[in-house]
Amino acid sequence: MTDTATLEPVTKPASEHFDVLIVGAGISGIGGAYHLSEQCPEKSFVILETQDGFGGTWRTHTYPGIRSDSDLYTFGYRFKPWTGAPIASADKILDYMGEVIDDNDLDRHIRYNHAIASATWSTEDHQWTLKVARTDADTGTSETGYFTANFLWMCQGYYRHEEGYTPEWPGMEEFAGQIVHPQRWPDDLDYTDKEVVVIGSGATAATLIPAMAPDVSHITMLQRSPTYFATGRNHNELADMLRELEIDEEWIHEIVRRKILHDQNLITNMAFDDPAALREQLFAGIKEILGEDYEMSPHFTPNYDPWRQRLAFVPDGDLFHGLASGKASVVTDEIESFTETGITLTSGETLAADIIVTATGFNMNVLGDINFTIDGAPLNFHDRVGYRGAMFTDIPNMAWVFGYFRASWTLRADLIGDFVCRLLQHMDERGATMVTPRLRPEDADMELNPWVDPENFNPGYIQRALHLMPKSGDRQPWIHSQDYWMERKVLPEADLDDGCLVFE
Numbered sequence: 001m002t003d004t005a006t007l008e009p010v011t012k013p014a015s016e017h018f019d020v021l022i023v024g025a026g027i028s029g030i031g032g033a034y035h036l037s038e039q040c041p042e043k044s045f046v047i048l049e050t051q052d053g054f055g056g057t058w059r060t061h062t063y064p065g066i067r068s069d070s071d072l073y074t075f076g077y078r079f080k081p082w083t084g085a086p087i088a089s090a091d092k093i094l095d096y097m098g099e100v101i102d103d104n105d106l107d108r109h110i111r112y113n114h115a116i117a118s119a120t121w122s123t124e125d126h127q128w129t130l131k132v133a134r135t136d137a138d139t140g141t142s143e144t145g146y147f148t149a150n151f152l153w154m155c156q157g158y159y160r161h162e163e164g165y166t167p168e169w170p171g172m173e174e175f176a177g178q179i180v181h182p183q184r185w186p187d188d189l190d191y192t193d194k195e196v197v198v199i200g201s202g203a204t205a206a207t208l209i210p211a212m213a214p215d216v217s218h219i220t221m222l223q224r225s226p227t228y229f230a231t232g233r234n235h236n237e238l239a240d241m242l243r244e245l246e247i248d249e250e251w252i253h254e255i256v257r258r259k260i261l262h263d264q265n266l267i268t269n270m271a272f273d274d275p276a277a278l279r280e281q282l283f284a285g286i287k288e289i290l291g292e293d294y295e296m297s298p299h300f301t302p303n304y305d306p307w308r309q310r311l312a313f314v315p316d317g318d319l320f321h322g323l324a325s326g327k328a329s330v331v332t333d334e335i336e337s338f339t340e341t342g343i344t345l346t347s348g349e350t351l352a353a354d355i356i357v358t359a360t361g362f363n364m365n366v367l368g369d370i371n372f373t374i375d376g377a378p379l380n381f382h383d384r385v386g387y388r389g390a391m392f393t394d395i396p397n398m399a400w401v402f403g404y405f406r407a408s409w410t411l412r413a414d415l416i417g418d419f420v421c422r423l424l425q426h427m428d429e430r431g432a433t434m435v436t437p438r439l440r441p442e443d444a445d446m447e448l449n450p451w452v453d454p455e456n457f458n459p460g461y462i463q464r465a466l467h468l469m470p471k472s473g474d475r476q477p478w479i480h481s482q483d484y485w486m487e488r489k490v491l492p493e494a495d496l497d498d499g500c501l502v503f504e
C-alpha cells in the first residue's frame, strides 16, 4: 500500500442514525416500539420491515381460515385489552395491531419495504451499521441504503417468511395438479369441488381442513404421525361474565389473562406429572364429537407425551365436526411417491388429488438471515451462548425476542420489552454506550446445551435448525428457559450489574 493510499479518507456511506433499530414489524417489533416510546421516550428509534405492511406472521399467512392457535388475551399485549373471541382470525389480529400503531403514533417510526441484508458492529464507534435493500413499492426496483444504530432489537421472528418448508418426495414433478404451501397461498386458488390432500396435521392443517371442507369435493389430512389436539369453545366464560357485569375492559383483560395462564400452568404441570391423564382428557374432547367408541389409534395417538410439541387448539372442535360430516378424513401413513393423479402411500393405498397442500412447516431463520459481522469477523450464532435467552455472549448492544412455545409468544415479547428498556436506562445511568454479555471465569467450563432441549420440546423445524441456533448454558443467567412463570418474576428484577453484562 502506498502512502497516498493510506492517507486517502475512508468515505462512509451516507446513513441515517437512530438510538435503537428494531428489526421487523410483527407483533414483537410493534410491541418493542410501544415499550420504547412509553419507557424511553427520549430515544430515537426506527423499525425496518421487509414487507409492505405490519403484521409479520399475520400478514404473511393468507390461507383459508388463518387464525391464532392460542388465545388473544395472552397473545395480545398486556397493555392493550383484547375484546373479541379468544381464538382470532389473522385480520382481527391485524386490526388489533393497527390500533396499537394508531393509538401510539408508531407509524411514523416504521419503514416498510426495507430488507436488512447485513449488520456490522464496530467497537471503535460503539454502533451497528446496517445495509438495507429498499424496494420501491411502485416500480419494484431496489436500492441500497444504510442505517446506523446504537442498539439492535431483533424482532424478526423465527422462520423465513419468503418460503415454507417442503420436503422433497419422489415424483413431485409428475403430479399434474397444483402443489401449494400454506405460507404462499395463491389468491386465486379455486378448490371448489376439488379433491384435496393436506400433508401434515399441525395447527395449520387443523385450521385449513375445516375452512376448506364445505367447498371441496373431499379433503384428506395425510399425516405421518399424529398430533395432540385440544378442543374447546371459542368463548371465555369468565370474560363473558365480567362483560355482563360491565367491568372495564382493562380489568377484564388482566383478570382473564391471569385465569388463562393459571389454567395453562395446570395443564403444563399435568403434561409432565401425569401425561397419561392429560392424554385421556384430550381424547375425551375428541370423542365428544366423533363418538364415545371412536378408536383413537392410529390417527390421534402421538408417540410422544402431550406438550412435547405445540398442542393444537381446535376451537369449537371444527376439525372434528369436518371429519364427522364425512367431508374430511384422516390417513396415517407415509408417502411413497407422488404420481400424476395423487399420492401413493407405503401401505400401497393411493390418494387421488387435484390439489396437494404441503402443511409441512417452516424453515427457521437465525436472526433474520442477516449477514452479521463483529469488527469485521463473520458472526456464527451457534458459537454464542444466550444471556437470559435474550442477548448473546460477545455480541454488544443486541437483544432478541424469542417467545414461548407453550405459552403465547407475546408474553415474552412484553417481558423482554421491559428488560431492554430497563437495560437502555441503566446504560444511560452508568454513562455506558456498550453492553456485552461475557462468560465469567467460573462459566468457562460450563456445559453447553442446545438452544431448545429436544427432550422438552422437539418440533421438526427446531430440530432441523438446532445446529445453527445459539447455545444455552447449564446455569443462570445463561439458560434459555421457556418458563414464563420463572421469567415473569426473574426478568423484571434481574440484577444488571451481575458481572455477566459488561458495560463500557
Ligand SMILES: Cc1cc2nc3c(=O)[nH]c(=O)nc-3n(C[C@H](O)[C@H](O)[C@H](O)COP(=O)(O)OP(=O)(O)OC[C@H]3O[C@@H](n4cnc5c(N)ncnc54)[C@H](O)[C@@H]3O)c2cc1C
Binding pocket: 023, 024, 025, 026, 027, 028, 029, 048, 049, 050, 051, 055, 056, 057, 058, 061, 067, 068, 069, 070, 071, 075, 114, 115, 116, 117, 155, 156, 157, 158, 159, 161, 204, 367, 368, 369, 370, 401, 403, 404, 407, 408, 409, 410
Ligand atoms: C400460522 C401461524 C400461527 C401462529 N399462531 C400462534 C399463536 O396462536 N400463538 C402464539 O403464541 N404463536 C403463534 N405463532 C408463532 C408466531 O409466529 C409468533 O407468535 C409471533 O407472531 C411472532 O411474532 P414476531 O413479531 O416475533 O415475528 P414474525 O411474525 O415472524 O414477524 C417478523 C417480521 O420481521 C420481518 N423481518 C424478518 N427478517 C427481516 C430482515 N432481515 N429485514 C427486515 N425485516 C425482517 C418479517 O418480514 C416479519 O414481518 C404462529 C405462527 C404461525 C406461522
